[in-house]
Amino acid sequence: MTGIEASSGWSIDRRTALAGIAGVFGASLFAPLARAAGYEPVPKINTGKPAVVFTPAQRALVAALSERVMPTTDTPGAIAAGVPDYIEHMMGDWAINDDRDLILGGLAALDARSMADFRKPALKASSAQQDALLTLAMNDQLPGGARFFEAFRQLVVTGYFTSEVGIMQERTYLPVPGDYDGAYPASKVPRIFSA
Template sequence: MVIDRRAALVGMVGIFGANLFAPLARAVGYQPNRAINTGAPAVIFTPAQRALVGALSERVLPTTDTPGAIAAGVPEYIEHMLGDWAVNDDRATILDGLTAIDARSMADYKKPALKASAAQQDALLTLAMNGGLPSAIPFFQAFRQLVITGYYTSEIGITQERHYLPVPGDYDGAYLYSKVKRIFSA
């Protein structure tokens, strides 16, 4: 049995609890009579915003010994979620946050956030996380949730970052913890 993206998304709800970003909650609470867009996502971002979403999502989940957010298709996932499951206020949270990050980058580094170094982008995200930008905390929490759910519900997140063990699987009550190399999911 292969886990589908919706089942994985339902599992992610427990991570965020009551602070779940509204489009994710709507996707989890899918009504069968509502049509889902399975085609191309609605165009929400400008090309510059799309590139910035890619760069920032890669800072949240960078490429290491496993693929990062861009390889997992997280920027496309975010645009799809905002296009299909978000209302204008939800979109504004993300779009206003991107604008605030870009404005702060121009003020601090004299260049757009997309052209900033990885360390500068990390500093901008840290500033947003700590409430140092206008409307930053709602943006950062929503953006991080979208990145994490996009990554860990993707094929890369499920099969390469985590080790999928179909249930029922073998039980080994004496399995040595030292042998655990990854987080297991079922």
């Protein structure tokens, strides 16, 4: 199936959801996301088997870091939503070499800093240590850190909120919202509505 489907029979095209969420990031939208949403010219797109971009260690690190960005709480986290696979798909099918180099370089910088600070690869670092590494990247205290962090964060957030988990469990899906009530207390809204 090309859309996200639930047992209730509704479906939404992931590209439509991506275009909607892309507006949140504005002009700083990471190029592969802009291409997938139709905002930038598209280079030759892979139409064959999914591209393999990451080594097994990099793939595991992407999974661990994506879960740090969007952790499991009372709703499933990034891993359960399929975000690591989404990121590899975006890097393999929608990214050009410069985009891939940004992500791969950021992963390498995190690994190098983890080895220097914690004497272990970033994948084997504790959750608190991984958070510290991501904070260093966010604050541009690693080579290319801020650019990497923003691109990675956008990939995680977009992958999460365009997944079935993000649409159906993190948000409340209302295909046809109820009556308008201008005085409805926001405190009674359990989650943001998706439509």
